[in-house]
Amino acid sequence: MYWMRYTALGIGIAFGILFLIFAIVEGLSGGFGGIPSPRDCALLLGPISMIAATAVAWNHQRIGGWWLITGGIVTGILFTISLIARPMNLLWTLLVYPVPMLVAGALWVLHAKKLA
Numbered sequence: 001m002y003w004m005r006y007t008a009l010g011i012g013i014a015f016g017i018l019f020l021i022f023a024i025v026e027g028l029s030g031g032f033g034g035i036p037s038p039r040d041c042a043l044l045l046g047p048i049s050m051i052a053a054t055a056v057a058w059n060h061q062r063i064g065g066w067w068l069i070t071g072g073i074v075t076g077i078l079f080t081i082s083l084i085a086r087p088m089n090l091l092w093t094l095l096v097y098p099v100p101m102l103v104a105g106a107l108w109v110l111h112a113k114k115l116a
Helices: 002-030 038-059 061-083 087-096 098-115
Strands: none
Touching: 002 038, 002 061, 002 098, 038 061, 038 098, 061 087, 061 098, 087 098
């Protein structure tokens, strides 16, 4: 039963670090020169919140799990709107960003349900 908790934690930490590395590399290649556009902020809000949601889920599985599920759905919709004209880019983006959030969120919620 605890495998769900530790798998969700591993997914949250691994992909949270991956998203953080992407943000740092993008900032270094862009030179940290300007203020990000609201569109960029909206697209990165979901994946970056994965770290915070995983931290919350450690003590409050349902809250963190639903936060991850909601973030995965919103991020998937935003990326779909942004990349609808490029289906292969959309597929890879959906596999990297919202799918791990949805899986981790579902594992947290299922773990909380099994404990109740």
